[in-house]
Amino acid sequence: MQETKKxxxxxxxxxxxxxxxLSYMLGAGVHTSRVVRNSKRLGTALGVDVSxxxxxxxxxxxxxxxxxxxxxxxxxxxxxxxxxxEWNADLSALSWAALDDxxxxxxxxxxxxxxxxxxxxxxxxxxxxxxxxxxxxxRLFGGDIWAMLVTxxxxxxxxxxxQHLMRRKVNHYIVFIVSAFVASLCASSALSLGIExxxxxxxxxxxxxxxxxxxxxxxxxxxxxxxQIGISRIVNAFMLIISMAIGMSITLILVKDSLL
Amino acid sequence: xxxxDIISDGxxxxxxxxxxxxxxxxxxxxxxxxxxxxAVGHAARYCLMTFLGVDIVSASLVAAVxxxxxxxxxxxxxxxxxxxxxxxxxxxxxxxxxxxxxxxSLIMFFQEISSPxxxxxxxxxxxxxxxxxxxxxxxxxxxxxxxxxxxxxxANSMTRGSKFI
Numbered sequence: 279m280q281e282t283k284k285x286x287x288x289x290x291x292x293x294x295x296x297x298x299x300l301s302y303m304l305g306a307g308v309h310t311s312r313v314v315r316n317s318k319r320l321g322t323a324l325g326v327d328v329s330x331x332x333x334x335x336x337x338x339x340x341x342x343x344x345x346x347x348x349x350x351x352x353x354x355x356x357x358x359x360x361x362x363x364e365w366n367a368d369l370s371a372l373s374w375a376a377l378d379d380x381x382x383x384x385x386x387x388x389x390x391x392x393x394x395x396x397x398x399x400x401x402x403x404x405x406x407x408x409x410x411x412x413x414x415x416x417r418l419f420g421g422d423i424w425a426m427l428v429t430x431x432x433x434x435x436x437x438x439x440x441q442h443l444m445r446r447k448v449n450h451y452i453v454f455i456v457s458a459f460v461a462s463l464c465a466s467s468a469l470s471l472g473i474e475x476x477x478x479x480x481x482x483x484x485x486x487x488x489x490x491x492x493x494x495x496x497x498x499x500x501x502x503x504x505x506q507i508g509i510s511r512i513v514n515a516f517m518l519i520i521s522m523a524i525g526m527s528i529t530l531i532l533v534k535d536s537l538l
Numbered sequence: 539x540x541x542x543d544i545i546s547d548g549x550x551x552x553x554x555x556x557x558x559x560x561x562x563x564x565x566x567x568x569x570x571x572x573x574x575x576x577a578v579g580h581a582a583r584y585c586l587m588t589f590l591g592v593d594i595v596s597a598s599l600v601a602a603v604x605x606x607x608x609x610x611x612x613x614x615x616x617x618x619x620x621x622x623x624x625x626x627x628x629x630x631x632x633x634x635x636x637x638x639x640x641x642x643s644l645i646m647f648f649q650e651i652s653s654p655x656x657x658x659x660x661x662x663x664x665x666x667x668x669x670x671x672x673x674x675x676x677x678x679x680x681x682x683x684x685x686x687x688x689x690x691x692x693a694n695s696m697t698r699g700s701k702f703i
Contacts, residue, residue, distance in 0.1 A: 307562070309621060315694065363564035363622040370619050371700030378699065393703060404560050411557020414550035418580070419635050481638035488637075490629045491562055497679030498621070523641040530645050537642075 285346045292324050293341040293350040295387055300330065300337055301354050302394060303369055307361035309495045311502040316373040323376035324383055334510040360444075361491050368393045401441055408486050409433040416482040425479040428468040432483040436461025440487070451521045458484045458525025466533045477537065480529075487522045489515040543588075544581050551580030551630040559626025567702065568622055571612040575627035579605040583631060595673045598631055602681025609682070610689050610696075617700035620693055624682045631678055636671040640664055 296317055303313045314330050321328030321341065331338040340351040359365075372393060376386045412433040413426040421429065440457040465483035468476035492515040499508030530537070555576030556569055564572065583601040586592040592600075609623040616623075643664035650656040686693045 312619060312621075361562040363559075363562050363568070363618075363625075365563075367565050367568070367618045367622050367697060367700075368703050371617055371697035371703045374695070374698040374700065375703060389703065399560060399563050407557040407560040409557070411554045411560075414553040414557070415630060415634065417550045418547065418554065418630060478635070481635050484638075485632070485634045486558065486561070488629075488632055488634075490558065490632060491625055493675065494621075494625050494628065494679045494682070497676065498683055501680065501683050519637075523644075526638075526641060527645045530642060531649075534646070534649070 282346070282348065285343065286348050289326060289341055289343055289346075289348050289350050292321075292326055292383060293339065293352060295383060295390075296320060296324075296328060296341060297339050297352055297354045299369065299390065300339060301356050302359070302365065304332065304337060305357045305359040306365045307359075307491050307495060308366045308369075309498045309502070310504040310507050311499070312366075312370065316370055319373045319377055320386070323373070323381065324386070332504070332507055334507060334514065362398075364396065365394065368396075405434060405437050405441065408437050412482055412486050415485055416479055419478050419482060421475045421478040421482065422473070424471070424473045425468060425475040428465055428471070428473065428476075428479045429482050432461045432464035432467075432479070433486050435464050436483065437486055451517065454487055454518050454521035455525040458487055458522045459528050460525075461486075462526045462529035463532075466529055469533055469536045480537075484522055484526050487518070489518045492518075544585060547584045548577035548581040552577040554630040555626045558629040562626065564622055564626060565616070565618060565702070567616045568618050571609075571616060571618075571623055572626045575605045575608045575612065575623060576630055578608065579627060580630050594633070594670065595677055598674050599677045599681045601631060602628060602678045603684055606682035606685040610685050610693055613696040614692070617697045617702055619696050620686065628678050628682055631674070633671045633674040636667045636674070639667040640671055643667060 299320060300313060300317050303316065310332055313332070317330060318328050325343065327342050327344065329340045335356055337354045337356060338351070339354060340349070342349045369390070372386065372389055375381065375389070381389070409430045413430040416426050416429040436457045439460045440453055443453040443456060461483045462480060465480045468479040473479065492511045496508045496511035496515060499505070499511060552573035555572050559572050579601040582604055583597045586597040586600060587594060605624050605627045606620070609620040609627070613620050613623055643660045647657055647660040647664060650660060
């Protein structure tokens, strides 16, 4: 009796940890088959079998052990973290390290806490990089140097708005509408400045908002056979793109006479 | 002059990829490889479209396969999953102007809804631009995933033995 109780507690501790690991990975925008594979690998390393069912906002996790009839199932909420490729790389590596080095549960958990508390990239650096990126994007679409400058400034203001609203936990769709509106309105100044490629500046100014990661993740999930969650991701991304379009169309309606 | 065009195309694509990538918080060690992949992929698409007259969808497919295959090689070096390298590298190829024209034509269609000739012209422009943007996006995603199916073993053990955790 004492023995069963002990394994029960042990299995439940493992399930707690894998649940946490799973929710962090799904929350940070990792595609489903990788999350499932890594969690199963982590389970193998800790000596349990893991089965997972995922959807957009929750996941179901079932942990069992081959030697005992003990079984632990739970439903996990997926927290909405910002997308992090760093977590993707590090947490994947952690699952391999757990398997290859035979780490104990305490060791893996310690390493996990260490990895997820690493500092994020400086927001001002990201702001600068995104603005530079959008300016080069403008060049790729055939904009001249003045259009690039306008796009750079417009992106900087638009992205700053986005960062600021995100920090205040405003609804995602509203954040996208407002930032797209702000960025495109700033870029529409190119029209009154008489820049030749003003339309290109206007078109590229909002592209920093394109949710590229969920879109591509959705396609990867569908090709991997996780069709339900793949479609959820794509629908989610499309909603954001539509919000972006709404924000931009407000500007377009305001300035459409000078565009024709 | 042609060489300058191709190189500058690659450089701007690299800057765009690193910048858009930085929004998604990638590990710093991945940046040089994201830049190389984006530059090679975008320059390849540029060459195909300008010199060989290939259409944008097929050219994007080729470029995406190049980026996907490259990320299998580089991923092992910096212990990053392939997606960490290839998603940012694909972003400069997102068909931004087509997407913009889709939205613009839709709005103009609403504005001109009572005029049968102009209204339908805008609707046609919307379908044309929308079809291109959707197909390019889908092709990019699928193209970069093809190498995963061919090199499954290697692609799935990219982060094994990582020195960075």
